[in-house]
Amino acid sequence: MDSVGMDKINDLTEGPLFDEFIKATGLTSDDAMYLKNQLIDDYNNYRINADSVEDRLNELVNTILISKGYDISLDPEEKFLTYYYNQEYTLMHCTVCGNPILYNDNYCSKCGSRTQYHSNTSLGFFNDRKTNNIPDNNTIQEDFSNNIVNEIMFDDNVFKYAIVTYLNILNDPSSDNLDDNTFKYYNTTIDDVKQFSLDNNLISESVTKENFLSLANGLSVSQLKQILSGYKIDTSGDKIDLITRLIDNLNITNLKKIFDTRAYILTSQGLNLIIDNPQIYFYNKFLKTYSLEKFQQLYQENKDTLNLSQIGLLYMNNYRKEYANKLKWGLYKNTYYVDYNIFKYTNKKNSQLLSLLKILTCDINLWEDNILDKNSLLLAPAITNNICKIVYDEKIQLSDLKEFFIKAVDSLEIPVLLLSKETMFQYLIKIINKEPLDKIQEEIKEKYNNLDSKYLFDNLTQQQEVVYNINTLIN
Numbered sequence: 001m002d003s004v005g006m007d008k009i010n011d012l013t014e015g016p017l018f019d020e021f022i023k024a025t026g027l028t029s030d031d032a033m034y035l036k037n038q039l040i041d042d043y044n045n046y047r048i049n050a051d052s053v054e055d056r057l058n059e060l061v062n063t064i065l066i067s068k069g070y071d072i073s074l075d076p077e078e079k080f081l082t083y084y085y086n087q088e089y090t091l092m093h094c095t096v097c098g099n100p101i102l103y104n105d106n107y108c109s110k111c112g113s114r115t116q117y118h119s120n121t122s123l124g125f126f127n128d129r130k131t132n133n134i135p136d137n138n139t140i141q142e143d144f145s146n147n148i149v150n151e152i153m154f155d156d157n158v159f160k161y162a163i164v165t166y167l168n169i170l171n172d173p174s175s176d177n178l179d180d181n182t183f184k185y186y187n188t189t190i191d192d193v194k195q196f197s198l199d200n201n202l203i204s205e206s207v208t209k210e211n212f213l214s215l216a217n218g219l220s221v222s223q224l225k226q227i228l229s230g231y232k233i234d235t236s237g238d239k240i241d242l243i244t245r246l247i248d249n250l251n252i253t254n255l256k257k258i259f260d261t262r263a264y265i266l267t268s269q270g271l272n273l274i275i276d277n278p279q280i281y282f283y284n285k286f287l288k289t290y291s292l293e294k295f296q297q298l299y300q301e302n303k304d305t306l307n308l309s310q311i312g313l314l315y316m317n318n319y320r321k322e323y324a325n326k327l328k329w330g331l332y333k334n335t336y337y338v339d340y341n342i343f344k345y346t347n348k349k350n351s352q353l354l355s356l357l358k359i360l361t362c363d364i365n366l367w368e369d370n371i372l373d374k375n376s377l378l379l380a381p382a383i384t385n386n387i388c389k390i391v392y393d394e395k396i397q398l399s400d401l402k403e404f405f406i407k408a409v410d411s412l413e414i415p416v417l418l419l420s421k422e423t424m425f426q427y428l429i430k431i432i433n434k435e436p437l438d439k440i441q442e443e444i445k446e447k448y449n450n451l452d453s454k455y456l457f458d459n460l461t462q463q464q465e466v467v468y469n470i471n472t473l474i475n
Helices: 004-012 016-024 029-044 050-067 157-171 180-186 190-199 209-217 221-230 239-249 252-262 268-276 278-287 292-302 308-325 329-345 349-364 381-393 398-410 421-432 437-447 460-474
Strands: 091-093 100-102 371-373 454-456
Touching: 004 029, 004 050, 016 029, 029 050, 157 180, 157 190, 157 268, 157 278, 157 292, 180 190, 209 239, 221 239, 268 278, 278 292, 278 308, 278 329, 292 308, 308 329, 329 349, 349 381, 349 398, 349 421, 381 421, 398 421, 421 437, 454 460
Parallel strands: none
Antiparallel strands: 091 100, 371 454
């Protein structure tokens, strides 16, 4: 089957826009994973084609919303019913039923009617229809066609990444902590970032109680109960009850005390800046321990031809080449952890398995940064357990697993294999059969009894000498 449909599924169901849509509609991360998996299953089993991916996604979204009690009985295209999340938090009212809504809502959460104005920051991005900028009869209006984000002058890319990181956290308070430790990596402080965001109209301090809904949603049930208890407010009920009680019973001053520096909200310009820079979300999620400047350069060179996942994988491949040239085999291995996390995010199980098998092979073969250390052997349960899970979940046969394993081993650039592919595969079978990991590890260590404790090398000639000595001992 061609990749057009899969590419479309990945484009629609990955990245910060999709994450925001899931939150905006009141769905969960489990719902998001279900949506993607169901689309992949439908496509792989020829129940849909590339042209019908969007329609099928809309059907699935509606099915989940119905199961959660939402009324979607109107126009079938009026599917994105609720935008409760932190967009601009200026309270307005639906022109049809009078239900309170946020000014950036495209649809009323109560009656499903279109709100008659449109923002280019809309998170209902599955709908290709154009909507005229017709203001409703509310008192607050804004011309969304003027996107001033592009006029903002950043001192450098590092500071821009800091700003968008701050906005992403503000937009999702549960994602990270807003403190100086978060911004040390960018050589700035939260106060500088916050002041720049205020000066450039990316955030606003003008809030109402409704502004605190998403902030409260970022708290755990136990945290909410602790806060309510401190104010002698009833702590019974589920999370929604607790949040409602918190907002209804406390005034703005007390809410600001509770949420401290998070009592700021995104403006439409701030949300635009997030949407215009998805690479920053991606970098923070997967690549933050690697060079920001190198990533930004690679992104600019490839953003028109590759998606973010492909750019991230290319970025890691570049690092592998660099580490191989520097004989940094431990760092070389670690790049496959990043590959695995990217493939996990995009739900590519076969590629996840290949990455895990590469890590396992590197672990078995002892090569680290400028050293081969017999005492470094450690079979990580996190790696072996995930290998087992994928093999069992995907019902991978032994013959297919062997093909995966050989493909993974053959792609590695480590100096030499200390054990043959067949011997390593037999240990892999023991792992799949869930034999005790410490027992397997001891069996492997016995294979290395003839080796010295450590072999050091600072250049390629020394590494070749180590390879020669090891071949003499293990063959």
